[in-house]
Amino acid sequence: MVKEIFDHVSVREYADKEIPESVLNKVLEAASRASNTGNMQIYSIIVNTDKEMIAKLAPTHFCQPAITNAKAVLTFCADINRFKIWCENRNAKAGFDNFLTFMTAATDAIIAAQNACLEAESNGLGICYLGTVIYNADKIIEILKLPKGVVPVATVTMGYPKQQLPLTERLPLEAIVHRETYHNFDKADIDRIYAETESLESNKKFVAENNKQTLAQVFAEVRYTKEGNEQASKCLLDVLKKQGFLPNE
Amino acid sequence: MVKEIFDHVSVREYADKEIPESVLNKVLEAASRASNTGNMQIYSIIVNTDKEMIAKLAPTHFCQPAITNAKAVLTFCADINRFKIWCENRNAKAGFDNFLTFMTAATDAIIAAQNACLEAESNGLGICYLGTVIYNADKIIEILKLPKGVVPVATVTMGYPKQQLPLTERLPLEAIVHRETYHNFDKADIDRIYAETESLESNKKFVAENNKQTLAQVFAEVRYTKEGNEQASKCLLDVLKKQGFLPNE
Numbered sequence: 001m002v003k004e005i006f007d008h009v010s011v012r013e014y015a016d017k018e019i020p021e022s023v024l025n026k027v028l029e030a031a032s033r034a035s036n037t038g039n040m041q042i043y044s045i046i047v048n049t050d051k052e053m054i055a056k057l058a059p060t061h062f063c064q065p066a067i068t069n070a071k072a073v074l075t076f077c078a079d080i081n082r083f084k085i086w087c088e089n090r091n092a093k094a095g096f097d098n099f100l101t102f103m104t105a106a107t108d109a110i111i112a113a114q115n116a117c118l119e120a121e122s123n124g125l126g127i128c129y130l131g132t133v134i135y136n137a138d139k140i141i142e143i144l145k146l147p148k149g150v151v152p153v154a155t156v157t158m159g160y161p162k163q164q165l166p167l168t169e170r171l172p173l174e175a176i177v178h179r180e181t182y183h184n185f186d187k188a189d190i191d192r193i194y195a196e197t198e199s200l201e202s203n204k205k206f207v208a209e210n211n212k213q214t215l216a217q218v219f220a221e222v223r224y225t226k227e228g229n230e231q232a233s234k235c236l237l238d239v240l241k242k243q244g245f246l247p248n249e
Numbered sequence: 250m251v252k253e254i255f256d257h258v259s260v261r262e263y264a265d266k267e268i269p270e271s272v273l274n275k276v277l278e279a280a281s282r283a284s285n286t287g288n289m290q291i292y293s294i295i296v297n298t299d300k301e302m303i304a305k306l307a308p309t310h311f312c313q314p315a316i317t318n319a320k321a322v323l324t325f326c327a328d329i330n331r332f333k334i335w336c337e338n339r340n341a342k343a344g345f346d347n348f349l350t351f352m353t354a355a356t357d358a359i360i361a362a363q364n365a366c367l368e369a370e371s372n373g374l375g376i377c378y379l380g381t382v383i384y385n386a387d388k389i390i391e392i393l394k395l396p397k398g399v400v401p402v403a404t405v406t407m408g409y410p411k412q413q414l415p416l417t418e419r420l421p422l423e424a425i426v427h428r429e430t431y432h433n434f435d436k437a438d439i440d441r442i443y444a445e446t447e448s449l450e451s452n453k454k455f456v457a458e459n460n461k462q463t464l465a466q467v468f469a470e471v472r473y474t475k476e477g478n479e480q481a482s483k484c485l486l487d488v489l490k491k492q493g494f495l496p497n498e
Contacts, residue, residue, distance in 0.1 A: 001275065001368070001371055001372075002251060002253055002279065002364075002367050002368050002371045004251060005279045005282055005283075005364050005367065005368055006278075006279070006282055008282055008283075008284065010284060025422075026250070028422055028425075028426050029255075029422065030251065030254045030255070031425075032419050032420070032422060032425060033254055033255055033257055033419065034254075034257075034363070035257065035259060035363075035366070035376075035377075035378045037378075037380045038380075038468065038472060038473065039417055039418075039419075040468060040473075041419065041420050041424065041425060043425065044425050044426070044427060044431070045425055045426050045427070046427045046428075046429075046430070046431060047426060047427065047428050047429070048429055049428075049429075050429055053429050053430075079425075081433070081434075082424060082434055082439075083468075085434050085439055086439050086442075086443055086465050087465045087468070087469045089436060089439050089440075089465075090463035090464070090465035090466065091462065091463060091465075091466065092463060092465035092466040092468070092469040092470060093469055093470055093475065094469045094475075095469065095473075095474060095475020095476070095478050095479065096469075096473070096475075096478065098478045098479050098482040099482040099485060099486055100383065100384070100478045100479075100481040100482040100485055101473075101478055101482075103355075103383050103402075103485065104380060104383070106352075106355075107359055107380070107383075107402070107403060110356055110359040110360060110363075111359060111363045111378070112425075113360070114283070114284075114359075114360045114363035114364065115251075115254050115363065117284070118251050118254065118364075118367065119250070119251050119254055122250055122251045123250075127284075128284075129284045129286075129360070131286045131287075131353060131356070134349065134352050134353070134356075135349070143430075144427075144430050144431055145430040145431045146431050147431060147433055150431065153352075153356065154356060168288055169288075170281050170282065170288075170290065171281070171290050173274075173277055173278065173281060175290065175331060176277075176280075176281060176290060176292065176293050176294055176328075176361075177277050177293070177294050177296060178293060178294070178295045178296065178393075179295075179296050179298075180295075180296070180297055180298075180299055180302050181295070181302075181392075181393050181394040182293070182295060182393055182394045182395050182396060182399065184330070184396055185330075185331055185334050187338060190331075190334055190335050190338050191338075193331075193335075194335055213340065214339035214340060214341060215339070216335050216336045216338075216339035216340075216341035217339065217340065217341040217342075219287065219289060219332075219336070219341070220336045220341040220342055220343045220344065220345075221341060221342055223287060224287065224289075224344075224345070224350075225344060226342065226343070226344020226345075227344070229344050229345065229347045229349045229350055230344065230347050230349075232349040233347040233348040233349040233350075236348060236349055236352065237348055
């Protein structure tokens with residue numbers, strides 16, 4: 001059993017204690033051991049430990065506490081830039097300016113990110129993924145000086161946890177696992193699958209605070225709205241065009 | 250240190266020994282503990298252990314040995330279908346038919362996949378990611394009966410390893426790690442970074458077998474060609490339209 005997997009909780013408040021270089025190095029090495037497509041390693045990791053740089057990045061992640069007091073911020077990027085330069089220097093005709101290569105590189109970057117997270121946790125660090133990385137990829141590209149061919153896809157913040165936290169609830173396995181083919185969900189399935197989550201006091205409080213009737217309304221109408229999602233989609237698709245992974249119509 | 254991370258090798262040949270349900274269950278539980286966006290768990294895992302189903306899937310992965318003799322095939326999918334039904338049943342207006350939500354869900358699915366892989370390895374299994382999942386997503390959707398809102402993004406095959414394998418080489422950390430901002434690569438950097446990889450006997454053999462002059466040519470002109478990448482990009486973008494994550498122009 002990989003203990004770190006089953007003990008994982010997202011940590012958003014970090015103690016005022018620096019991460020030793022030796023630990024950070026182990027985390028990065030763990031990332032580099034990850035499965036990746038054809039062993040091309042078409043990803044990169046931008047490591048920010050400088051306070052000023054972290055402060056610059058913070059607004060692109062809506063200044064969440066997880067970034068404002070982070071001791072290290074790791075931005076994992078789909079990266080075809082280095083590989084293309086290698087190809088050019090070795091007289092090879094590269095054809096990586098397309099969506100498939102972006103998805104391949106993004107997948108490799110995210111697998112590497114999860115290795116880094118587990119190794120960090122194994123060294124006593126707390127981690128938090130920031131989904132905001134793809135909302136403001138354009139601004140992150142500017143701050144981190146990412147060249148064409150490089151797109152940030154996963155941001156992880158790290159630090160020593162300020163306090164111990166309880167595990168977060170998860171849906172029962174039947175909600176996410178399908179044997180042989182996909183089984184769709186009827187009303188009774190949905191009621192059963194979501195019963196525990198909906199009955200938690202913390203979630204009931206969350207619904208009340210947001211002046212909503214159901215937990216689903218909080219997610220769909222407050223946290224992840226159609227308008228917000230569509231605006232961010234447009235921004236992200238523009239980034240993919242600008243960075244060379246989608247054609248500029 | 251997470252031992253499984255540093256011991257990982259992709260295993261493509263499996264022994265004729267079934268995976269106990271208890272082990273498979275632990276692997277799936279590990280997946281479900283993964284970090285995910287807003288704890289929405291907008292992903293699903295299709296588990297194939299039935300020989301006929303695995304044989305049906307094999308051609309979509311170009312009948313690689315890693316799938317033809319796999320004891321279990323796990324297809325991790327970006328999945329907004331279940332979450333949308335929940336929203337509909339709870340009187341919540343969902344706005345998830347967009348590219349941002351696809352990327353969010355795909356990220357969650359891939360993080361879960363890597364948890365599953367490490368837990369599998371911790372239980373003595375060998376694993377292999379099949380990048381082909383996004384080349385033939387349309388056919389996989391058909392075989393696994395994935396409804397609208399569901400797109401396969403990572404396929405992992407599993408089984409007990411037929412033999413012990415040596416670690417695969419990786420580029421030095423300086424190739425993938427950038428401190429504070431991206432540092433671009435000049436000719437000397439590229440020569441230094443790729444020196445070890447290019448000097449390996451196995452890679453030299455690989456170049457000779459493919460009648461090429463450089464290793465980069467094998468990757469760019471034989472394995473991952475411009476034409477192949479562009480054809481697969483078109484197919485994948487069509488899948489995203491059909492499954493409701495990109496507008497049908």
